[in-house]
Amino acid sequence: MSNSINTKLNRVLVIGLGQLGLPVAKYVNDKGFDVYGYDINSESMRRAQEKVGIKITTNFRNFDIYIICVSTHNPSDISSPQIDGLISVINKISMEANNGSLVSIESTIPLGTSKKIFELLEHRLHVVHAPHRWYSLDEEKYGVNQLRVIGGVSPCCLKLGSEFYSGHSKCAAQVFPDDDIVNHYKDQETTDRFTENIANFIENGYRNTNRQINPPIYSQSLEIPMHTVSTIEIAELTKIIENSHRYLQIAFAEELYLYCQANNFLFSELRDALNTKWNVEILEPRGGIGGHCLPKDTKMFLNSSKVRSKILQSAIEVDSLYRDFMTRREKKLITSVENLTN
Ligand SMILES: NC(=O)c1ccc[n+]([C@@H]2O[C@H](COP(=O)([O-])OP(=O)(O)OC[C@H]3O[C@@H](n4cnc5c(N)ncnc54)[C@H](O)[C@@H]3O)[C@@H](O)[C@H]2O)c1
Numbered sequence: 001m002s003n004s005i006n007t008k009l010n011r012v013l014v015i016g017l018g019q020l021g022l023p024v025a026k027y028v029n030d031k032g033f034d035v036y037g038y039d040i041n042s043e044s045m046r047r048a049q050e051k052v053g054i055k056i057t058t059n060f061r062n063f064d065i066y067i068i069c070v071s072t073h074n075p076s077d078i079s080s081p082q083i084d085g086l087i088s089v090i091n092k093i094s095m096e097a098n099n100g101s102l103v104s105i106e107s108t109i110p111l112g113t114s115k116k117i118f119e120l121l122e123h124r125l126h127v128v129h130a131p132h133r134w135y136s137l138d139e140e141k142y143g144v145n146q147l148r149v150i151g152g153v154s155p156c157c158l159k160l161g162s163e164f165y166s167g168h169s170k171c172a173a174q175v176f177p178d179d180d181i182v183n184h185y186k187d188q189e190t191t192d193r194f195t196e197n198i199a200n201f202i203e204n205g206y207r208n209t210n211r212q213i214n215p216p217i218y219s220q221s222l223e224i225p226m227h228t229v230s231t232i233e234i235a236e237l238t239k240i241i242e243n244s245h246r247y248l249q250i251a252f253a254e255e256l257y258l259y260c261q262a263n264n265f266l267f268s269e270l271r272d273a274l275n276t277k278w279n280v281e282i283l284e285p286r287g288g289i290g291g292h293c294l295p296k297d298t299k300m301f302l303n304s305s306k307v308r309s310k311i312l313q314s315a316i317e318v319d320s321l322y323r324d325f326m327t328r329r330e331k332k333l334i335t336s337v338e339n340l341t342n
Contacts, residue, residue, distance in 0.1 A: 009064035010034050010219035013057070015089050016107065017044040020134055021069030024106065026052040027144035028067070032220050036063070040085070060096035064218070065164060066103045066125075069132075071292065079295035081110055081303070090117050099124045102160045106132045108239050108297050111304035114232040118153040127153045128161030129232055131239035150226045151235025160217065162228060167221030240304065243297035244312055250294070251315035253283040254322035261325070288323040 010033045014025040017039040025048060029035040037054040039045050048054040060066075070089055074082040086107060093103060103125050105114060118127040130150045135142035150165060152158025162168065229235050253271075260267040271282045289295055295316075302312055 008219035009217060011063045012036070012065045012067060013038060013060065013063040014054070014067045014069060015039070016068060016070035017041075017048040017054070018069065018071060019136060020106065020132055021067075022048055022052060023134065023139065023144050024067060024069055024132075025054045028222065029054060031222055033065075060092050062098060064101055066093055066097065066101065068103065068105045068107055070107055072107045072109055073292045073296045078292040079299065081296050081300050083109060083113060086113070086117075087120075090120050093125070094121055097125055100126070102126045102128065102157075102164060104161060104164070105129045108132075108243075108293070108300070109236060110300045111233060111236050111240070114151075114153055114236060118157075118232075123154070126157035126160045127232075128157050129235040130161065130165060130226070131235060133239075133242070145222070145224045147225045147227060149229055149235050149238045151229045151232040153232045158228065162226060163221065164218050165222050165224045166226045167223060237301075237304070240297045240301040243294050244301045244309075247289055247294045247298045247319075248311065248315050249281075249283055250285065250289050251318045251322075254285040254288075255318045256282065257285045258318075258322060258325060285322060288326065289319045 012028050012033045012035045014021050014028065014035060014037045017025060017037045021037070021039070022044075025035055025037050029052070035054055036057045037045065037048045038057055038060070039048070045056040049056050068086065068089060070085045072081060072083055072086060074080040086105075086109065090103075097103075103117070103121065105117070105127070108131055109129070114127055114129045121127065128150055129152075130148055132144075133142060133146055133148060134144060148165075150158070150161055152161050229238070256270070257267045259265075260270060271284070274280050274282050298312055298316070302308055
């Protein structure tokens, strides 16, 4: 076996160049990786090329890392989850990618999706989930490089993912003792089919460094602080629960607003007064809970359990009542303005 520990991997393909994928591709490119982009929408590809200088391709061959940022909602109902596009991307990766490459799913996905993908790829590739927290209204603070959670389907997946994102696998080694990673490789017959580079690196790295942190396998890292979790399911759950939590907070604000309307109180005054307490933060209800993240992710969480969350089901009901109220009020307002002007 040739010693190829110093061979650094740096070819990245970002798949899905929408609201999230575009800043991700730009960030990875700025970090010095050789970045390509792919999207089923040719306009998104053109924009990535012209605005961010990303090379575009329809060819999935010879990449070291695949970052998946495709949409995971139903195109005809943005509040419903759908992973057909993601699965078609995985099928293409399965047919064209080199063994041993890393697949990182940054899109928000239903519980159990990463393992399904890992099985589709037969562990010929490594699979991690690093769900995104990107926030378009404050990219400076909550952009691509903010603290994130990462989970791997197996210890070797997590090790590679951690090295790519944060530059070291120290956090992976804390979750899985070194021996677990070595044993995993010994036990898995699929290891033989990995590219020589990666299998050789892991074997030599762990045997030669006497439990020290290995030299990096990628040409550089994204230098993103990552919070490592021991199972991929915990990583999947964190994202959909974060957004369910936000959904609940907004729905409570909507309910308080409806309460004030029914009981003749001024919501803004009540809210200001409540928010003077150190541990209270009542949000401001706006046009209802929309977009393709909060409603869809909350449904993903609701669908993840046989025992459906009662509080979230009620929150969805409250949001629907609030929207009806706002629509009725708007119609009434338009009618009274029309009456005034006639
Ligand atoms: N936008 C955010 O603020 C944000 C934050 C955190 C997580 N997310 C999650 O990230 C994912 C992407 O969100 P987004 O806001 O970028 O959505 P988006 O609709 O803006 O972009 C998604 C892109 O994926 C492309 N796409 C869809 N199917 C594809 C396929 N089969 N092959 C290639 N490309 C395909 C679409 O053409 C589109 O350009 C979602 O799962 C979302 O929940 C988004």
